[in-house]
Amino acid sequence: VRAASNGRMPIDSIHTLQQILPDRMKNIEEHHDWIRKIVLNEPRGYPAGCANIVFPSTHPDCLFSYVIMEQAKVYPPMSGHNTMAVATVLLETGLIPIKEPVTRFNLEAPAGPIAITAEVEAGKIKSIELLNVPAFVFHLGKEIDVPTLGKVKVDVAYGGMIYALADVEPLGIALVPEEGKTLVRVGELIKAAAREQLPVVHPENPQIRDVCIVVLRGKAHSAGATARNTVVMSTGELKWDDESTWTGALDRRCCDAELNAAPPPRQ
Numbered sequence: 001v002r003a004a005s006n007g008r009m010p011i012d013s014i015h016t017l018q019q020i021l022p023d024r025m026k027n028i029e030e031h032h033d034w035i036r037k038i039v040l041n042e043p044r045g046y047p048a049g050c051a052n053i054v055f056p057s058t059h060p061d062c063l064f065s066y067v068i069m070e071q072a073k074v075y076p077p078m079s080g081h082n083t084m085a086v087a088t089v090l091l092e093t094g095l096i097p098i099k100e101p102v103t104r105f106n107l108e109a110p111a112g113p114i115a116i117t118a119e120v121e122a123g124k125i126k127s128i129e130l131l132n133v134p135a136f137v138f139h140l141g142k143e144i145d146v147p148t149l150g151k152v153k154v155d156v157a158y159g160g161m162i163y164a165l166a167d168v169e170p171l172g173i174a175l176v177p178e179e180g181k182t183l184v185r186v187g188e189l190i191k192a193a194a195r196e197q198l199p200v201v202h203p204e205n206p207q208i209r210d211v212c213i214v215v216l217r218g219k220a221h222s223a224g225a226t227a228r229n230t231v232v233m234s235t236g237e238l239k240w241d242d243e244s245t246w247t248g249a250l251d252r253r254c255c256d257a258e259l260n261a262a263p264p265p266r267q
Contacts, residue, residue, distance in 0.1 A: 024055060025067045025110040026207060029075050040071040047071050047235040047249035050079065052086050057108045063096055065108035072234045077111035077208050078160025084128040087116045091125055098123060109133075111160045111208065135159035138200045146193040147240060154190065156198055156211060164194040164211045168218045175218045175228045185246050187214040187232030192240070 028035065038044070039051040050070050057065040068082045069075060076082075086107060090096045096105055103118045115131035139156040146152045155165040171186060173179055194211040202208035217229040232249070239245045 024053075024065065025075050025077070028053065028067050028069075029073075033073065036069040036071075036073065040069065045071050048233055050082050050085075052082050054086060054090070059106075059108040059113060062106040062108035062113050064090060067110060070233065072236055074212060074234065075110075076161050076212065077205075078109045078114070078133060080130065080132070080160070083107065083109065083114055083116075083130050087118060087128050087130075088125045091118055091120070092123070109160065111205075133160055138162070139198055142198060144190075144193045144197045146189050149186065149189060152190055152193070154194055154198075156194065156200060158202060158208075161213050162200060162202075162208065162211050163213055163215050164191055164198075165215045165217060166190050168216050173216075175216065175221075175230055183216055183230055184232055184249065187216055187230075188234065188238050188246055190214055191232065191234070192238045 035053065036051065040049055045051075048071075050068060053067045053069070055065045055067075057063060059065065064086075066082075066086050067075065068077075068079050087096075090107075091098055091103060096103070098118075098120050100120045100123075103116075103120055105116050107114050107116055112133040114133070117129040118125055119127040119129075135158060137155065137157045139154070141153050141155065143151050143153050149171065152166055152171070155163075157163050157165065168175055168183075168186075173182055173186060175183070191211055191214040194214075199210055201210075214232045215229050216232065217227055220226055220228050235247060235249055236245060
């Protein structure tokens, strides 16, 4: 399934893995990681590819639950494009009945329930809209020390995954495809430094902890957009003393993205 990047779904797991539902994400990571290796490692996978294992949901308001897997043994609590892929497959295979022109239902990600609105025409999905779990900020403008880069200011925020966000302008990098190799290296260095220097834990779910992905952001290049960004995914463990590990993959091309979010009122 194509939704920003490629996603794969082991449909048979709906029947064969029901027994690990109570603690599905942790259980799969610790005892069934062979599924990720088979589906996402070469020759079947590539660094930015993902897979999703689907189960009947234990949440009373959700039709199905799913666990997200990345090639580099990352199990994200939530992912937008993977959620879109899961919803599309469940609808177009008939596992969730389609109601045209709009089908609404909830899916359960490890991060929590996700509301889905699917626009459907002639049995095919035209668009998927989702309502994510609540987002919030851990740190704003926090300075970290990044080897080879020096002092870098980052924001750390949660929106289904824990992100470190950094501006590229102070780093002297442009958000263009030609800078892809540099963007990946810089993003991985910032992520590793943020994990070490800014440890964080989700206040309601202690299994969700520490920065696991990086957004590099800059000024928009086209009219109508307010920001431009790219997301860096890991392809392995970064080791400070081995520069060959200072690499990763861009989750999506450097693209313009609307940014009109406002923080919720403080309680």
